[in-house]
Structures are given as C-alpha cells and as structure tokens.
Amino acid sequence: MNEPQPVLDGESLITPTAIAADMAALYPSQGSSDHLATATAELGLVLHSARQWFEAGNDPAQTMRWTVEALHKMRRKVDPGVWQALIPLAQEHPVADYFHQDPFTRWSFEKPRGYSGDARLLDFIYQHENIREDVAEASPIGSALYAYSKYYPSCVAVRERRDLLAQYVDEIAEERGDGTEVLAIASGHLREAGSSVALEQGRIARWVALDQDPLSVGSVARDYAGTPVEAIDGSVRGLLTDAYKLGSFDFVYSAGLYDYLTDAVAIRLNRRCLRMLKPKGTLLFANFSPELTDDGYMETFMNWALLLRTEADMWKIINASVDRNTVDAEVFFGENRNIVYGVIRKRD
Template sequence: MSKNLNPNGIAQSVTPIFIVEQKTGTNIIPIFDSSIREKRIQPHKSILLKVFVNDIPVEIENISDSGMAFASESTFIQNEHSELRIEFSGDQHLLLKGKVVWTRQINGRSLNGFQFSQEYLPEGFLEALDRTQLIKINIQDNLKIFTSLDNDFKNLTFEIKNYLEITKDSLDRLEEEILVYSENVRNSYREVIKSNFESDFVGMLKDYSKKLDAIFSKMENSEIRKYHTDFFRSQVGKYYTNNPFIGRALRKPRGYSGDFEMMNQIYRDNFEGRTFFEMLMHKYGINESSSLSVKYRRKYFVNHILEFSSKHSVFNVCSVACGPAKEVVDFLNIISVPDSEKYNFYLLDQDIEALLSAKRNIYEVIMRRGLKTKVEFLPVSVKDVLEGSPDIKKLSHIGFHFMYTAGLYDYLSQPVAKMLTTNLLSWLTPESMMIIGNFHPSNPTKTISELVADWKLIHRNDEEMLDLVQKDKVKNVRLHKDDQNIDIFLEIVV
C-alpha cells in the first residue's frame, strides 16, 4: 500500500456522508445472528474516488475495510489475483491486492465482489476519508455562498465585527484589571463607563443598524436573506446576543420575542448584564429606534386616556395585549384620587405572566395612593376574541369608551388583523375611540432584529393601516406617527 496518505485530524462533529449498511462482511457464515458485521459504505456521489481493477476503471458500489462491490462493463475472471488502485485528488493513491470473488447481474448491471487478499484498509481510514471529504464539501459550499454575498453587506459586517471586537476586548481587559480594586473604585469605573462611553457606543451601533437596514431590506429572496443572516450571525452574532435584552429576544422564553419582560427591560432602562460590554450591548438594545418607540407610545396613550375621559363620568378603557401595562401605571400615578373612581380598566393578554406583572405594577400604585380605580386582568387571546366564547360576549357588552393595542398587530396577518379590528370595534360605545399601533416599514431596527434574534414583525405602511378598518362603518379615521416616524397609529372614532 502507498504510504503517502495520512488519514488523521478528523473533525468529530461532522455527520458522515457515507450511508452505512450493516451487512455480513466476507463470505464467512456467521455462527450467531448477532455476529459482528463489517461496515459497508456507499461512497457519496460527491466523493471523487477513481478506482481501477487491473488498470480498468470501475465504479464503487460499496466498500468495507476488507473488500468492495463494484460495477463495470468489463468481465473479470473470478479468484484470479488482481490489483486494485484507488486514486484520490492530487496524485495520492492506495494500491491493494485481491480477487473478484463473485459476479452478479443486478438491474441490468454487472456487479462484482472484490476481496482484499493481503491486508485490510488502515483502521479508521474510510471514516476519515468520509469526514474529511464532508469538511471539504462544506468549505466549498461556504466559499461559494461567501462569494455570492453582497459586498457592501460583507464589508459592513467586518467593520462592525472589528468595532465590537476591539470594544469588548478593551473593556474585558479593564474589568480584569480592576477586579482586585475596592468595590467603591469599581463602582466609579462603572459610572464613568455609563456617562462617558454609552452614548457613543449606542450611537455607533444604531448607525450600523441603519446602514445594514438600507442594504438588507432591499433583498427580497428568502434564500438570499438567509445566507446574509447566517453570515452576519457567524461573524458577530455572539457579540449582539450575550446580554439580557437581545439575548431574550433570541431565546424567546415565552415562545416569542417582545414579551412583557422585554417591555419591562425597555421601561427600566438600566445597565443590566454581567460585564461592562454586556451592559453596553443591553443598553444599545433598549435604546434602538424601535425601543424608543415603545417608550413614546407609553406617553401617547396616557395623553389620550386623559383627554378623552375629561367629559365622562364613567370611563371604560380596554387594552388589548396589554403586556406590563406601564402606561396604566403612569396614568394612575398622575390622576387625582377623587377622579380615579370613574375609571374601569380591562387589561387583556394571552400571557398570564404578563398579566401578573401588570397586576403587581398597578396594585402597587392603587394601594400606595388609595385610588378607587377598578382594574380587571383578563387572560384573553386574539383567538378567543375571534371565536367569541360566552366570556368574550360579556366583555363585548361592557361598552368601552377607549380601546388601544400596540405591539400586537405587528404579529398578525392582514386578514386576521382586519377581522380582529371589526370584532373589537363592536365593543365600543358611540363617540368612542380605538387606537391600533403598528411598526411602519421605515423602522430601521427591523433588520438587526431579524439578523441577530430572528425577530420578524409585520410592518404596515399607511395604506395597509387604513385598510384595517371599513371606513363606511366608522365616523372618522386618521393616522398618527411617532416622533421618529417609525411607529404608526390608526386612530378610529366610531
């Protein structure tokens, strides 16, 4: 056998591409059914093995450490000593002695069994060949995909990687050094990082996210988007997602991104994380454009509740998909105790944890301020509303003066969103208002959210928002946009 092959250095995690057949190996008849059998492998079509028996090219059907089956147009004399040559890429080859031990016609092809007569193949050789070949194929596929990626996208990704790498390495080193300092000194460092580092860092990453959006949002083909996403994640994914906010968006512990705790993280606006770098990345996430819109709508809804309730002696408010309902907390913090009596809030969400979080926040203010406001926390999903159970019928007869929903329609298809709107509007009393919030396609955060956390929303433009409601069934509709022009609100008066 030629000695210039070295089938070592195999990556263990790669799935073999040979199909392993458990067949009786040689012509020895097994004594027990459970007798050991040699592994026979069928070379994958991508393996470029050239095989010759007595210099005649043949096609391998399967091969084991002690023999092989091959197809050939030529005829071979059985039990005659023959020479087998297996050529690999380059000029490497294996030479083995053996003989053809059987010949059969199968499906119009002549198949021959060849048994090695002097030695087995080196132990592990076929497996090594199999795995290294797969690695080669993976590398080739990867290079092909890499070449096909948009150049601006690639360059930007490398620039982001460079920026994140140097920032993380420097901060990690600093943190390592100050580990032995007193707690007071370390706290000072932390405060200085907040005041002296955060705004530049967050600004830089928001800028990158806008540039990524300008390139990525033009890509419509889902396969092309996937290649770019995989590449981005492989280069910088770990920098983005090792922190509480973006990490939660990726891991989706409640089954989806944008749950009540992510809303709470945005509202808390704290430095959260284990290291300076994680804290900064967390701060970036909760100050991305879409997170700032979440903060904007909190004030926007409070102002509407205050304005629309001024002429009412009883005011019923419904929040659909309420999450932690922080706007209700804000409202209860500013309303006077005598006024508080006229308000009845009905907070609906599919997630019990979200309702419990809202209940804790709201009761804390009600108890502290001695308010008379009534608040119901109802586990209701969009599906419940559309199916109209007896409980939902009761809700529909309450007569709401103001209803709002934000962060829900972004997950609903247009037909479902339209059906839901029709249903919810029927719960309102005359002259009342419903507001539906939804992100607009101009939201620049949509790309980074999809790239790093697989968080995809349904964005709606002005026409798609207006299409949610049948205009002839309501008094008035108008659109309002937030201060960044990325969250859009459909204000409907019935």
C-alpha cells in the same frame, strides 16, 4: 447556533407560518443564486468588520451603530427572499456572541417566554426597574451595547407610544366622565397605566387588561391590585369567537399586537373591537412602519420579525373594518415615524 423558536399556545393567531405566508404574498421573491451569493459576501464583510472591531477593543456602541446602519441598508437593497436567506447566516456568525452580551438583544433572541415582543422585552425598552439585575450582570461590552440599544429609534417610538396611550386614556376620561371604561388588548405589563392621571385620580371605572401570557396577567394583577384595573387571561382567538363577556368600552386599544397579525386577522379584530365600543367610543391600533431604521438588526441578532405597515396599509385595514359613513377615522405617525397609528371613532 440554533436559535430558540417561538412556542405559542395557538390561541393568539400570532404564528410564524401566518407571518411567513403574508410576507410571501406581499413580497414575492425575485432573487437568484447570483444575487444571494453577492449579498452573502457583502454580509460576511459587514459581520467580519464588526467582529474585528469588537476584538480590537473599539467602542461597542459605535460598532453596534455601524452594524445597525449597514444591516438596514442591506435589507432595503436586496430582494426580500434573499434577505430571509441572510438572516440565519448572521445569527450563526461568531459576532452574534458579542451582540448577545447586550441583555436586551439576548432576551429578544432567546425568547424565554416563547414568543417575540413579550412584556419583559418592552421593560428593557422602558428601562423599568425589574430589568435592573439583568443590566447590572451584563459584561462591560453588554452594558455599553445596552446603553446604546435602548435609544434605538424604535425604542424611542415605543416609549412615546406608552405615553400617548396614557394621554388618550386621560383625554377620553376627561371627556366621558368618571364612568370611563377602557380595554387594552395584548396589554403586556400595562406600563402606560402608571402614568395615567385619570387612573390616579379615580376617574376610571374599569380598565381591562387582556393578555395571553399568564406571567403578564399576573404582573398586572399584582401591580394594580386595589385599582379599577382588571387583569384577564385571554387571546385574540378568544375575542374573535366571543369567548369573553367583557361588556362595552369608551376606549379600546392594542399597541403592540398588530405587528404580528395578517391583514385578514387585523380586520376581523377591528370589527370585533368596534362592536365592543359604546356610542362615540374610540378604537386605537398601532403598528411599526417601514421607516424603521433598525429593522435589519432586529430581524437578525434579535430574531424579532414584524409585519411593517405603511400609512396606506393602515387605511386599507380601517376601510375594510367599518362603514366609513358611520365613523371618523385618522392615521398618523409618531414623532420619528417608526410607529403609525390608526384611530376610529364611532359617531353614535
């Protein structure tokens, strides 16, 4: 099976080459042909067992649960270079045809929008109404798999992230008043705005939603027409080169972008965001953490690779982004520790 490769516009800096280079620098391979042969045999046993259970009519959700756990343990155990060699073997195994009956898994693997983690993929996580047709058309196996996969710990964390973003917007609007201005970078469909009390009550003066995907930009423009939300077609590169005259903001955030940015780009982006903050403004950025437990399944059957960051990694980015004497900063985890957050507040 030849999986589709991401087709990016070159503007976002979210490139497979950049991710591969960063991973290679962080985790130089210590593997050997013997290690690879052993791991290949172990992977083959896992995938063969999963296929047998599907063919026997066993509960698809239980088969998925067992496979997700087995792939996670294997990913943790083997050398990163060996794991990278195992990924295409899993993707080409016949059992993939079963897992891809899950509309969520299939959308991630096929990447109809040309890149990983797109806004419609997140709508599968949010169980948004615009993916109901995909779910309704799924096979019985696919429906059972989606009923399980949408409750992955990572999905629970993403829904919590959406709610946390709305909470930050509301709290900052409460503190700053009716002139509050917000910038969302790589905004996707801006689903967090749908639960913002401040937006509903007219306490947001401007909420800029910047994204490089024209389909996402169009969705936001349509869904939030007549509100203070402004949908803008823009990229990370455009921000870094000061291509947009966006003004200044009380709150700047990016929730799902840093998982694809190297440290160097993340630091540059943070510095640019901090320059756009008003006095006492707040910057928030988020990243999936290595405590993710469905990472092996995501990288194989979903073809969804991420740069995972620890608490120390987040502090490294913060400390390289700003003079700590001029800001207050914190790093914290979401409830299930699958996502880690960095927050920087300017003192003046």
